[in-house]
Amino acid sequence: MSSFLFENSNDSEDEPNIRIxxxxxxxxxxxxxxxxxxxGKIDENRLKTIMDNAESDSKIEIIGTEIPPKFRHEKAFSSFKSIEYQDASWVQIEDLYNLRNAKSVKLGANNDFTNSEYNMLIEHWLSQEWDMFEKLEIVRYKWVSLRIQWVLSGVDGIVSTRGGQDVYVFLAKNRENRKNTVGIVYWKKDTFFMETMDPKDYCSLDGGEEEYNKLLELNKDD
Known part of the structure; x- marks a missing residue:
């Protein structure tokens, strides 16, 4: 069931379709x-107004719309529970540090994140005081290579296999006030994925409890 709050009429190719x-x-x-x-393209002030008036825990999906390259808004990553920005050319890695309790986050391939920036994001997640997200998906151009030794530099974790996919598993350093303290990184089809899980849920997976105990041993000095 859904009820419309706003729907515009698209009068030109440059005018985006907006449905709230x-x-x-x-x-x-x-x-x-x-x-x-x-x-189409969306005006910076128009997008700011939409985000200003968005309810907490809303879902936002912007697909096939050009977003101003210098766009910034405090709610863009901190207030939505589901986020998809197909045009991610405006997104900086520091913007993702503001994620808070998001269910899913998906960014398009025209971002320019480097291996070291992915590492910075993981390091930030390790020490964050709150749950940032459950699933993060970042599409990448085929010619940009991810280097595991750089992306996970300084991260103590293990290699596991889930659904035939190699995954890299690690624990948050700050585990006192967070629910999802198991981090999982993998990539396939030119897409970077990071998921987070509650330790109880991870331990319920095949071999998960043994792997979790290994992670605790690796991080016993944290």
């Missing part, structure tokens, strides 16, 4: 705001 509506969860009837923007 309430979306209901069939399980518990909880409503959340969803912002869907597609096509």
């Amino acid at each position: 509506f309430w979306e209901s969860d069939d399980l518990n009837s909880k409503r959340s705001m969803k912002i869907n923007i597609s096509g």
